[in-house]
Structures are given as C-alpha cells and as structure tokens.
Amino acid sequence: xxxxxxxxxxxxxxxxxxxxxxxxxxxxxxxxxxxxxxxxxxxxxxxxxxxxxxxxxxxxxxxxxxxxxxxxxxxxxxxxxxxxxxxxxxxxxxxxxxxxxxxxxxxxxxxxxxxxxxxxxxxxxxxxxxxxxxxxxxxxxxxxxxxxxxxxxxxxxxxxxxxxxxxxxxxxxxxxxxxxxxxxxxxxxxxxxxxxxxxxxxxxxxxxxxxxxxxxxxxxxxxxxxxxxxxxxxxxxxxxxxxxxxxxxxxxxxxxxxxxxxxxxxxxxxxxxxxxxxxxxxxxxxxxxxxxxxxxxxxxxxxxxxxxxxxxxxxxxxxxxxxxxxxxxxxxxxxxxxxxxxxxxxxxxxxxxxxxxxxxxxxxxxxxxxxxxxxxxxxxxxxxxxxxxxxxxxxxxxxxxxxxxxxxxxxxxxxxxxxxxxxxxxxxxxxxxxxxxxxxxxxxxxxxxxxxxxxxxxxxxxxxxxxxxxxxxxx
Amino acid sequence: xxxxxxxxxxxxxxxxxxxxxxxxxxxxxxxxxxxxxxxxxxxxxxxxxxxxxxxxxxxxxxxxxxxxxxxxxxxxxxxxxxxxxxxxxxxxxxxxxxxxxxxxxxxxxxxxxxxxxxxxxxxxxxxxxxxxxxxxxxxxxxxxxxxxxxxxxxxxxxxxxxxxxxxxxxxxxxxxxxxxxxxxxxxxxxxxxxxxxxxxxxxxxxxxxxxxxxxxxxxxxxxxxxxxxxxxxxx
Numbered sequence: 001x002x003x004x005x006x007x008x009x010x011x012x013x014x015x016x017x018x019x020x021x022x023x024x025x026x027x028x029x030x031x032x033x034x035x036x037x038x039x040x041x042x043x044x045x046x047x048x049x050x051x052x053x054x055x056x057x058x059x060x061x062x063x064x065x066x067x068x069x070x071x072x073x074x075x076x077x078x079x080x081x082x083x084x085x086x087x088x089x090x091x092x093x094x095x096x097x098x099x100x101x102x103x104x105x106x107x108x109x110x111x112x113x114x115x116x117x118x119x120x121x122x123x124x125x126x127x128x129x130x131x132x133x134x135x136x137x138x139x140x141x142x143x144x145x146x147x148x149x150x151x152x153x154x155x156x157x158x159x160x161x162x163x164x165x166x167x168x169x170x171x172x173x174x175x176x177x178x179x180x181x182x183x184x185x186x187x188x189x190x191x192x193x194x195x196x197x198x199x200x201x202x203x204x205x206x207x208x209x210x211x212x213x214x215x216x217x218x219x220x221x222x223x224x225x226x227x228x229x230x231x232x233x234x235x236x237x238x239x240x241x242x243x244x245x246x247x248x249x250x251x252x253x254x255x256x257x258x259x260x261x262x263x264x265x266x267x268x269x270x271x272x273x274x275x276x277x278x279x280x281x282x283x284x285x286x287x288x289x290x291x292x293x294x295x296x297x298x299x300x301x302x303x304x305x306x307x308x309x310x311x312x313x314x315x316x317x318x319x320x321x322x323x324x325x326x327x328x329x330x331x332x333x334x335x336x337x338x339x340x341x342x343x344x345x346x347x348x349x350x351x352x353x354x355x356x357x358x359x360x361x362x363x364x365x366x367x368x369x370x371x372x373x374x375x376x377x378x379x380x381x382x383x384x385x386x387x388x389x390x391x392x393x394x395x396x397x398x399x400x401x402x403x404x405x406x407x408x409x410x411x412x413x414x415x416x417x418x419x420x421x422x423x424x425x426x427x428x429x430x431x432x433x434x435x436x437x438x439x440x441x442x443x444x445x446x447x448x449x450x451x452x453x454x455x456x457x458x459x460x461x462x463x464x465x466x467x468x469x470x471x472x473x474x475x
Numbered sequence: 476x477x478x479x480x481x482x483x484x485x486x487x488x489x490x491x492x493x494x495x496x497x498x499x500x501x502x503x504x505x506x507x508x509x510x511x512x513x514x515x516x517x518x519x520x521x522x523x524x525x526x527x528x529x530x531x532x533x534x535x536x537x538x539x540x541x542x543x544x545x546x547x548x549x550x551x552x553x554x555x556x557x558x559x560x561x562x563x564x565x566x567x568x569x570x571x572x573x574x575x576x577x578x579x580x581x582x583x584x585x586x587x588x589x590x591x592x593x594x595x596x597x598x599x600x601x602x603x604x605x606x607x608x609x610x611x612x613x614x615x616x617x618x619x620x621x622x623x624x625x626x627x628x629x630x631x632x633x634x635x636x637x638x639x640x641x642x643x644x645x646x647x648x649x650x651x652x653x654x655x656x657x658x659x660x661x662x663x664x665x666x667x668x669x670x671x672x673x674x675x676x677x678x679x680x681x682x683x684x685x686x687x688x689x690x691x692x693x694x695x696x697x698x699x700x701x702x703x704x705x706x707x708x709x710x
Contacts, residue, residue: 050611056689057577164576169688362686364614390611390662391685 019434019459020271021417023469029421030464032414034406034438036274043396051365051387052077052170058383058398059164064107067100067155068376070168071237072383075372077170079258080387081363088356089172094237095348096155096165097374098341101236102192103151104377105293105334108442109199110144113331116436117206122429140202143195147338150192154345157181172360182349189346193307196342200311200335207332216419218327218412218437221246222288223279224295225404227257227375232301234308234340236375242299243279243289248322251279257373260382264399277404288407291379292441293333298323303336305343311336327412327440334442365391376401378442402443412437421461431459479545484552496538496549497525507551508560508592510567510585510678511626512539513696515703516635521627523563524589527551535559561593569600570649571607572621573679579692580680586624603649610655612662615685616674618653622681625651629673629682636703641667675699 022031042061049057055073059066071093078085115128119136127135134141152162158177159167167174207214224244229235241255243263255263265280265287279287289295297316303309315336318324324333348354365387372383379401386395416437420430461470478489483505490499495518500507511522518539526535530548538551550556567573567586575581607620627644630653634640641664645654655661674682675694683692 048609050609050617050685052685052688053577053579056579060576166581166688166690169691174688174690364685392609392611 017438019413021413021421021434021459021461023461023463025464027422029414029417032410032417032434033271034274034410034413035272037272039273043398046396047393049393051080051370051385051391051393054383054385054393055168055170056166061398063163064104065100065376065378065381066164067096067168068374068381069383070165071097071374072372072376072381074168074170075374076370076383076385077372079370079372080365080367080385080391081170082366083171083361083363085172085361086356086358088176088353089359090237091348091351091354092158092173092177092359093168095345095354096158096168097236098345099151099154101151101377102338102341103148103155104442105338106144106148106151108377108439109331109334110141110148112442113436113439114144116432116439117331118202121432121436125428125432128432140198143191143198147192147195147199150188153188154185157185169360171362174360176357176359177355179355182354186346186349189342192342193339196335196339200332200339203332203335214328215326217433218415218440219325220327220408220411220415221325222290222408222411223251224298224323225279225289225291225380226296226299227373227380228300229304234296234300234303234312234337238374241380244299244323246323246325248319252281257380257382258371260371260373260384260399264404266399266403272406274406275403276406277399278407285407288411289404290408291401291404292330293337293377294324294327294330295379296375297333297336303340305340305347307343308336308340311339327437330440330442378402379404402441405441405443409438409441409443412440434459479543481543481546482548484550490543492543492545494543496527496536496541496543496547499543500538500551505551507538508589509539510589510624511628513628513632513676514700516628516631516676519627519631521625524560526556526559528553528556557593561595562599564590564593564595565598565600567624568595568598569602571603571605571623577689578622578680579683579687579689580622580694581689583693584680585678605649610661611685612660613664613667613669614662615669616661616671617683617685618655618661619681619683620652622679623653624679624681625653626678627653628676628678629653632672632676632699636699636706637668637670637672639666639668639670642673672699672702 016037018035018037020033020035021029024030040061042058046054046057055070055077058069058073061069110133111130115130115132119128119132130141133144155165156162158181159165159175223246225241227235227239228242229239241257242250243252245251252263263280265278267276267278267284269276278284279289297312303312315324315332318329369386374381381401382399384397385393388394413434416434420433460468463469477492479492481488481490481499483500488499488503490502497507497512507525507527509522509525512518512525520537520540523537525538527538528550529536573586575587578584609617609619611617630642630644633642641655643654645652645658656664656666661667671684674684676696676699677694
C-alpha cells in the first residue's frame with residue numbers, strides 16, 4: 001500500500017505540477033515525467049478581441065514576467081500596424097524589461113532557490129524559505145528582498161504600477177519619465193550593485209565548497225537558444241536568434257524571429273498541458289534545446305557592460321571552450337544578467353533622450369498578421385497574432401520559454417531522481433532535490449499552459465507494474 | 476415656474492414645480508447615484524439606481540423621471556436604498572462580462588466608480604457569462620457588448636444631440652442589445668456620422684476609440700454637456 005506524506009509549506013515554484021518517477025523491477029529509477037496540470041487557455045479565449053487589447057490582456061498570464069508578455073505583444077501589434085516607435089520609447093521599454101528581469105531573477109534566487117543553498121537541502125521545510133534566510137542572515141535576506149523591490153520600483157516610477165503596468169502601448173509608451181523619477185532610480189544603483197556582487201561572491205563560495213554536487217547536479221547536455229544583438233552581444237529586447245550545439249558549435253545563426261515557425265516546432269504530450277518544443281530541422285528528440293539565462297550566456301559573444309563582461313568571462317571559462325551545461329549554473333547566469341541589467345539601466349538613465357516626451361507614434365492596422373519576440377526572464381518568448389479585416393483576432397499562438405525547456409526539465413528530473421531516489425522509499429530531501437532541479441530552470445507554469453490549477457507539487461513513485469507505491473505531496 | 480415646498484431627508488426645501496426629484500436634489504447638492512441619467516438628455520429611468528422613497532408610496536420611484544409635488548416627503552438615502560443600489564450594481568457585473576483588469580476604461584470607468592461608491596465587495600449573483608459580440612467594423616471605434624450596461628446614453632445622444640439616430644435597442648430582458656442602424660455592423664452604418672459623441676458619454680469601456688490604449692482612454696462627457704448647453708443658446 002502506498003502512503004501519502006504531506007509536507008508544508010507549499011513548494012517554491014511558480015505554478016503547480018506533479019512528478020512521476022518510474023521504477024524498474026530491481027527498484028531502480030527508469031523514467032521521470034514532469035506533469036503540469038494547469039490549463040490557462042489564453043490562446044483560445046482571446047480570439048475575437050481587438051488586437052490592440054492584447055498588450056493589456058496577455059500580461060495577466062503572469063505576475064512575474066508581465067513586461068515580457070507586454071513587449072512581445074506590442075511588438076506583434078506594431079508589426080500589424082507597420083509602425084516604428086520613438087527612440088525614447090524603446091529606451092524606456094528596455095529599462096522596464098531589465099527591471100523586470102532583475103526582479104524576477106532576485107525572486108527566483110532569494111525566495112525560491114537560496115533556502116536550499118543557504119539553509120541546506122535537508123533542513124526543516126517549515127523554515128526553508130525567505131524568512132529562514134532572513135533569520136539566518138538578516139542583511140542578506142533584506143538585500144534580496146530589496147533587490148527584487150528595485151526592479152518593481154523602476155517599473156512603478158516609469159508607469160505608475162509595479163506589476164501589471166499599463167504604459168507600454170502599441171506605438172511606444174504612455175508615460176514619459178520625470179527628472180525626479182530618473183534620479184530616484186539612479187540613487188538605488190549603488191545598493192543593488194553591491195547586493196549583486198555580494199550574491200555572486202556567495203554563489204562562487206558555494207560552488208567552491210560543493211564542487212562535486214554543483215558539477216553533477218542535473219548536468220544534462222543540450223543545445224542552447226537565445227537572442228543576440230547585431231554585434232553578438234547579450235540582448236533581451238530585439239535581435240536575431242542563435243542556436244548553439246552541446247559541443248559549442250553554432251548550429252544556426254542570425255535566424256529571424258519572424259520565421260520561428262520554420263525552425264521551432266511544438267509537440268503536445270499526453271501527460272501534461274505543457275507542450276514540448278524542439279528545433280524543427282533536427283526533429284525530436286535530437287532537436288531539444290534550452291532557453292533562459294544559462295542559454296543566453298552560452299550563445300552570445302559578449303556582454304554589453306564592463307562588470308557583467310568580467311563575470312561573463314569567468315562563467316564561460318567554466319565550460320572550458322564548450323557551453324556551460326550544468327543546470328546549477330543557471331543561478332550564476334541569473335546574477336550576471338542582474339549585474340548587466342543594473343549597469344544597462346544606469347547607462348540608459350543617463351542617456352540624454354530618456355526624458356524626452358516624444359514617446360508614441362500612431363497607426364492603424366496595415367497588415368493582418370504580427371509576430372513579437374523578446375527574451376523573457378525564463379527565455380525567448382513569441383507572440384503571434386492573425387487578425388480579420390476588422391482587426392479582431394482569429395488566431396493566436398504563444399511560444400513560452402518554459403515549454404521550450406520542458407524536454408530538458410524532464411531530463412534533469414530523471415538525472416536527479418537516478419542520483420537521489422533509491423529503492424521504494426523517497427525521503428523528503430530527495431523530493432526537495434528533484435524540485436531543486438526544476439527550480440534551476442525557474443519554470444513559470446502559469447505562463448506556459450495558459451491556471452485554473454490548485455495542485456501543489458506531487459511526486460508519485462510507481463513500480464514496474466505501474467502501481468503507485470508512494471506519493472509525496474506538498475501544499 | 477412657481478416654487479413649492481418639499482422635504483428631502485427630513486430637511487425642508489423650496490424647489491421649482493415641474494422639476495424632477497433628481498434635478499431638485501442636484502440643485503441642493505444632494506447626490507443620488509445614477510448610470511443612465513445624463514444632463515441634457517431625456518431621462519428614461521433605465522438603471523434604477525436613483526430610486527428614492529416617497530412617503531405614502533409603497534413603491535420606490537426613479538428620481539430622474541418622477542416630478543416633485545407639493546409637500547412631498549422624499550428620502551434619497553436609507554439602509555433599504557443602499558441595499559437596492561448595491562444589488563443593482565452587482566447585477567450589472569453579473570449580467571455580462573466585466574473584466575476591469577484588462578478593460579480599456581480601467582481607472583476611467585463610471586461603473587467602477589459606482590461599485591466603489593455603493594461599497595460593492597463581491598457579486599452575490601451567479602454570472603451569466605453571456606456570449607457577447609465585439610464589433611470592430613467601424614474604422615475608428617469599437618463597441619464591446621460584453622461591457623455594455625444598457626444605460627442607452629449612446630442611443631439618446633445620437634438621436635437627440637447629433638440627430639443621426641444610428642443607435643437603437645433590440646430584444647428584451649438579458650438578451651437586450653444596442654444595435655447600429657437596422658442591426659448591421661457599425662462599419663456599414665449609413666446613419667453614423669463618426670462624431671464620437673456616443674463614445675464620450677458611454678460610462679464604461681463598451682464604446683471606445685481604437686487609437687486609445689488602457690490608461691489613455693479618458694472620456695470627456697463634460698464636452699457633450701457643454702455642447703448641449705451651447706446648442707440651447709444658439710437656438
């Protein structure tokens with residue numbers, strides 16, 4: 001008889017999921033499957049809406065990366081309108097996008113992942129959270145929370161709202177930046193830079209103290225995909241797509257995001273609402289790739305800013321000429337991106353055009369179809385809209401980063417399960433490590449399935465006859 | 476006009492005979508909530524928010540269409556009326572599909588303001604989730620029937636101020652809908668002059684301009700009220 005063990009508090013991932021671990025006759029792990037049992041349905045219920053409403057509707061998909069949805073959405077609208085936006089509007093969008101990335105990455109590390117690292121994988125689950133960190137190291141805890149706040153406050157100072165902002169509109173921006181708000185943002189920079197360097201030092205020390213675990217934890221090899229700027233540098237807002245093989249060779253370069261359907265294919269699976277994606281020319285499973293912070297740093301040639309560049313060089317050296325595959329290094333990659341984000345925000349705040357009030361252009365529907373693409377915190381994001389002659393949407397497609405990472409997440413769970421699940425009994429620490437593998441990807445399940453869900457994470461252990469012999473649930 | 480004596484909320488007032496109760500209250504800074512009333516347009520008593528208690532009358536009566544009478548004792552605010560107003564507001568929200576977060580009028584919506592004013596915390600009635608059309612066929616404007624509360628301000632401003640009578644009403648009950656011309660797509664209307672008066676008087680995000688995004692769609696009903704007054708002067 002299987003038994004159910006309930007462990008509180010609720011798990012630290014963004015959304016709801018369960019995992020099935022399959023054992024063979026000898027009790028060894030033979031397979032692991034990541035089920036996402038939420039369904040959102042935005043692609044369907046947005047049909048019939050007027051296309052310019054999408055930049056307001058689609059951010060409601062997610063409270064962590066609403067800006068990414070807004071940006072991909074306005075870009076799709078602007079393609080339908082065949083319109084160019086003023087430079088200041090692009091600068092402000094880039095600032096808000098970087099701010100959201102900082103906020104999201106800070107949440108991922110300090111609130112979701114750091115408790116495992118700083119308090120221990122097997123520590124008491126009741127205190128294995130941001131409050132536990134704040135108790136153990138109050139300065140770090142507060143800094144982590146304030147780093148996230150910085151990102152949100154930047155959005156608020158530009159648009160008036162911290163999360164579901166309203167100011168990014170087709171054609172540009174609704175609100176111009178004021179001198180006072182620019183100065184307030186600049187005043188934050190030294191503190192958040194210091195927090196980021198402290199965190200990077202902390203992470204490096206953890207790497208040094210736990211080298212074997214860090215290098216072996218969910219260490220899967222795959223291709224990596226991400227946006228790059230014209231000069232090959234790190235890019236979130238615009239640019240072309242590069243795909244790098246597991247050995248570091250460039251598989252495809254300067255792919256136009258507007259042609260995504262020619263090189264990315266979606267694969268529905270029966271056990272999850274989350275689709276799997278792969279590189280079309282290579283088929284499935286050969287075409288499996290990863291996206292997100294780790295992948296972005298594996299595909300680019302350089303960072304745009306000096307401090308981030310210095311860390312980037314150290315990061316790439318870890319791969320010894322090959323991409324850095326270890327999923328644990330997602331955390332390091334996130335902090336390099338936070339560093340870059342802070343530096344870039346400071347540069348843009350000092351740009352003479354940033355205070356301009358020339359922030360919006362206007363047009364109506366000039367073609368039926370639009371595609372918008374940008375880098376969300378978790379990876380490359382596409383919005384694709386088709387409209388009828390009145391401008392009402394009749395076909396919508398979202399390609400979400402978490403879906404693109406789905407095959408790799410399954411591989412990572414299998415890897416960790418094989419390492420930590422022994423025999424027919426799972427300890428809580430094993431559950432936490434399997435979760436930890438997922439947390440490395442920082443998946444956003446609410447984003448990826450369009451959530452009615454109320455399911456916490458759940459692990460089922462099945463014997464070779466498919467019978468559930470143990471179930472561990474949280475929440 | 477002769478002056479008559481009435482009592483409103485236990486206070487004596489001298490008001491002009493022939494006035495509606497709402498007009499008399501407005502003159503004496505007594506605010507009664509309403510959605511269908513619009514200064515200068517014919518009142519139709521559609522929304523029922525402005526119902527008041529009149530001594531001697533068992534029924535509640537709409538203040539916008541009920542005239543003052545000598546020695547009338549009126550109560551504009553009571554627990555009973557507050558309960559009715561809250562219920563009516565909840566019924567507005569339950570009848571069609573109002574999703575403020577993604578509405579173009581979010582932050583600039585009279586229905587939102589009303590919900591705050593009457594203290595609506597949640598909707599006690601089951602939502603109907605009616606399937607309502609979005610008509611985007613007009614070159615400049617959209618009518619989203621999901622957000623319409625059937626105040627008919629658009630019908631009256633188009634007929635009484637613009638003189639075009641593009642808008643009208645079809646069906647009854649919860650199936651009632653605003654129509655353009657003889658129920659044709661707005662973009663095919665032969666009577667619409669694209670004057671945008673209907674957009675400006677619409678209290679919700681039902682009628683909106685395609686060139687305005689959320690946060691930008693600030694309507695200007697005062698412009699229409701001023702226009703009505705100016706036209707009176709010219710006549």
